[in-house]
Amino acid sequence: MSYMLLAILSLLLLLRGTYNQRTVQDDMKQSSLQQESRPLVYLAILSRNAAHLLPQYLGYIEGLNYPKDKIIIGLYIGQSVDNTTNLLLEWSENVRSIYNNVLIYEDGDIFPLGDSELFSWSDSRLEYMCKLRQDVLSNARMARAEYLFFVDCDNFLINPDVLIRLIEAKKPIVAPLLIYDKERAFSNFWGGQKENGYYLRTEEYLPIVTRSNLGCFKVPLVHSTLLIDLRTVSSESLAYWPPPTEYKWNIDDIILLSYSARVNGIGMYILNTDVFGYLLKTGEYASLEHAIRETDNWKLKTIVNHYPVPVSQFISIHSEKEKAGTDAIYMISLERRTERRQRMLACLDVLQFDYTLFNAVDGKKLNQSYLDELGIHFMPGWKDPWGERPMTFGEVGCFLSHYFIWLRIIAEDMRTVLILEDDIDFQPNFKSNLKRTLQEVNSHDPDWDLVYVGRKELSPNLETVIPGTKNLVIPRYSYWTLGYIISNRGAEKLIAGRPFDNILPVDEYIPIMYNDHPDLSNSFCW
Helix, strand or coil: CCCCCEEECCCEEECCCCCCCCCHHHHHCCCCCCCCCCCCEEEEEEECCCCCCHHHHHHHHHCCCCCHHHEEEEEEECCCCCCHHHHHHHHHHHHCCCCCEEEEEEHHHCCCCCCCCCCCCCHHHHHHHHHHHHHHHHHHHHCCCCEEEEECCCEEECCCCHHHHHHHCCCCEEEECEECCCCCCCECEECEECCCCCEECCCCHHHHHCCCCCCEEEECEECCEEEEECCCCHHHHCCCCCCCCCCCCCCCHHHHHHHHHHHCCCCEEEECCCCCEEECCCCCCCCHHHHHHHHHHHHHHHHHHCCCCCCCCCCCCCCCCECCCCCEEEEEECCCCHHHHHHHHHHHHHCCECCEEEECCCHHHCCHHHHHHHCCCECCCCCCCCCCCCCCHHHHHHHHHHHHHHHHHHHCCCCEEEEEECCEEECCCHHHHHHHHHHHHHHHCCCCCEEEEEEEECCHHHCEECCCCCCEEECCCEEEEEEEEEEHHHHHHHHHCCHHHHECCHHHHHHHHCCCCCCHHHHHHC
16 A cells, blocks of 8 residues: 655654854864963873774864863773774874873783673773773873873763863862763762762762752762872872772772772862763673764764864764665755754764755745746635744745755656755664665555654654554654655655645645645645
């Protein structure tokens, strides 16, 4: 059975907000905050199978608002199955003249051979991490650094002043608050610690994570990104390895450091006075591909909320673009909305889509003469269902943007095209879900016309799953055309409907064409 239109449950949502952040080029400039009196900092980068993280991670490191001649970079490069080693060696050569020094500790000299468990936290790996971090601590002392700054590769410091703020806190060990996202309470500190040394949730934890209480708070443990003051006498006794003879807790680098700090009378603190950044959720990934997929999901969410995400200027990034099983991908965007456009293009780059940017028809540049030339007539008496107003030139421009792509699909005899608007938020695993849905719809009905991938569902409880499918429903009347896949036959049907005779917004026209509009009296003209 052939349906005019099939839909998958929302892969996209409406974009909700933007965030202005200065560019990496601006951050690279020495600001008034960067003074010659800044203390010398040893910035430790421990990296293994992290090629998918490094472009953005290093971009944030480069953007730190701190004199680079006061930063020693310690690169600890572990054996990797991806391109981590080559990227970091390239980066080190390109930034060597910028920083105070760049020290490289590579492969077997630092990391053990024969570790086939890419992401699992075995006992041997935990012990190794303790020894590695102890080496870092010793190297920072030998370099005569005044501070040691650990920043894990899955931590992203969106606030360029983070290092300055941590130093100004004047605490022996202090970490900036990093969270995974606003929905989950995962962060880089513990509010409490059990008798066996492991995590304990306390009443004080959530107010700090949600920043309803602001300040610098003493906590039992911080991890992932932290600053250690090496100038104090007490810090000389701080150690990751070996564990003291009386130590009874499990071997874990973050727990050992907290224990060492406790027995030596050194306080650990979490600073949440500003929004400092994010960290990926720790855990065991099933594979490197799984890790990359989860990282891409996080990147898409971050770009939406905190554009722009910087990319390192000092490494070569090569990626193979794809069209995700379609003949073409079009992204519709107004030229004058530059921030929205750039954010969307960054998202498409994360997805590694081979896309065509389509400059939207700008309603502000339309006039009646142009509409007359195209033979466009407004539907008499039509009013927006919510605003009770007639159709605007902006809505006409939106319709024409889609219409002209439909014409191109027919003229170039394209079989399948993905059309996206620029105000969307990609849901997790969008690309793999898109491919799977295309396979499913082609198997179910090779003569399909259109598949929604982004819309506002108005009656989800009334939508019926198509028998024999997992992701497809027969859509009811919907708002928005955030994203959809259209076939050549579908484009022909939409053009054949002669929409210019009684033009409507595109998200009103399409439901009429699949015969599910609350006011079907409008359909007489088609």
